[in-house]
Amino acid sequence: MSVAYVTVTVLTALINGTAAITYLIGHDYPKAMVTMKRLPLGWMPLLGSLLAAGAVGLLVGFAVPWIGTLAAAGLVLYFAGALVAHLRVGSRKLTGWAVFTALAVASLVLRVPGGGLGF
Template identity: 40%
Template sequence: MFIALVILTVLLVLLAVNSAVAKLRKNEQVLTSIVGTARFPEKFVPVLATLEIAGALGIVAGLWVEPLGIAAAAGLVIYFIGAVIAHLRVGDVKGSAMPLIPLALSVAVLVLRFLTV
């Protein structure tokens, strides 16, 4: 089970860091989705990127420090639930599908982290 946790952690880290980098580089498509469609204030977009990076670092460190991994995975679950809700709140069903894959990975990492303690 630990091998599955490592694989899913790596996948989630890649997704979270890629998403954070797109936000920090002010990728037009990402900003249009977050700021234009979901109506999230642009000045707080770097905070979203920081949360994703912190979550990614936390789940990696959590491979050795179980409580940190659990906390970081739980934080990512909450983060991506928030992303889904932000899109659904404005009726953007299509945009709400984008965070579903990292949300599913976050839930899987959280469950596996609990099971491998």
């Protein structure tokens, strides 16, 4: 396991776990983002749960590699959906999206040198 992989994966799990908590407790910022994207506020627990599952899955992936691979791929898909949601409403505020996506992609890509994707 490379230092880069461990560092990026832990950082990705940390920021996604933090984001999950803000969605699950109903913080104002994710409410504003969901409203801006014209999504139902009732989706917040689902979105938070998906982020939490991705964060936990990345950490479990240190012990069970294929779970980490699936978690990283799931986060990449989650943020692909977030991009579509942003563009659908004409939002060009994509800095946060870019950071989260780059870390999710890096977590997935950095798995390869350590012995494949874990399958």
